[in-house]
Amino acid sequence: MNKVEPRTLAGFMELLPEEQILFEQMKQKIEKTYQKFGFLPLDTPIIELSEVLLAKAGGETEKQIYRFNKGDTDLALRFDLTVPLAKFVAKNYGNLSFPFRRYQIGKVYRGEKVQKGRFREFYQCDIDIIGDEELSILNDAEIPNVIYTIFKELGFDDFTICINNRKLLNGLFESLSQNENATEILRIIDKIDKIGKEAVIEELEKINVQKDSINRILEFIEIDGTNDEKISKLQNLNIQNDIFKVGLEEITETIKYIRIFGIPENNFKIDLTIARGLDYYTGTVYETFLNEHREIGSVCSGGRYENLAEYYTNKKLPGIGISIGLTRLFYVLNELNLIKAEQKSISKVLVIPMSEDLKVPIEIANKLRKQEVNTEIYLNDKKLKAKMKYADKLQIPYVIIVGDDEINSGIVKIRNMETGEEKEWNFNEELKEIS
């Protein structure tokens, strides 16, 4: 018989158990931190009506979305978690308490060309805070606290949360009469890290930005110094534009409260070149970099948007949120050997029955499980050697062999697989400690 070759689609991550264990651990750390800050869980369908997902539509999304028909229904796979959130909030407006803080961890789909660290199916770990009509700038300062806590929890110290405010850039562009070009200019200056200053100037010239405007823009993004110095230099630019002034106020407040939230000074900074999320961000924007590995790009990005659900409701719902691309984060950390899959099993004990009578081994396993000890029973008919080998290969730390002698005496030996040491346990009593 001809066999079908077992293959996995390109751009879809599939892990071996030991890698998956590590992945799950990272995911759990993120989720626990989100919960610690009071974000509520949300789960939405992976498939939605195309009409709903493409309400906003536009460029890349439409090109990349997985779309198909089932009967007469035009369906699509979600390409992020923000659009489903918008739909959800609009739909359930009356049943939610605002500000609505929710987290969602789930897979999203983008039909892009695959590349290193670029997936077609990947996990996003999102939090958003949605206000009803308004949302305090304090929220903009709390988000970095969440980011900070997560990356500390994941074991990093040397990372920087970069903060900018789109109103500064937009105000600047407006004062230079470059509003129409704003998106284009943002995209170009966002690349400055990658392509350098000269190339940025060239590209700006290509889209017909005036020389003196280019100079003003560069003067702006090249502002350096400490956070406080940057703020005062921004003031000194003396840009007479309302949007700019609001942006300056907002970023000043944000920085002020970030400090109050207790983020160490070297884990955040104003970075006037970041201009993420070209479409919907309107205020504060964030990007987070691992300083030793800036080349991998931002590991957590987000920002503020004026009106989350404008395509679904007339209610004005401003929000702020971030997203961690967990699949890519896991992939690059693994590539860089910053994390290593070592744990091959989550069982702490393997019970090996060596008698026809399974009653006692099962009792023992149940007893251990009741004490929150992950326990596995070897249920297949093999020689002891093979059973031991199984425990060894999966690196299960403890083994309990249960044969007729043990059943009769009521005493088993708990073997520490690493040291070979064996301790006796009368399984009719509570197990005090396993170590």
Added chain:
RNA sequence: GUGGAUGUAGCGCAGUUGGUUAGAGCGCCAGUUUGUGGCACUGGAGGCCGUGGGUUCGAGUCCCAUCUUCCACCCCA
């Protein structure tokens, strides 16, 4: 969408200027050891050499096509 690469056991690879039955390592299975794993030794399974066509007495090796996977640009997590 544009440009550049890749393809030999489960995995990462070797395979001489085209020459007989395609190799080693790791992994896997079994035995040495009928209730004690790792180590060692011995043995074993496992390959349409991506696919189709061509050149040739002869192709894993050369040519063409095709598929696949990967990389850069674009965009993004």
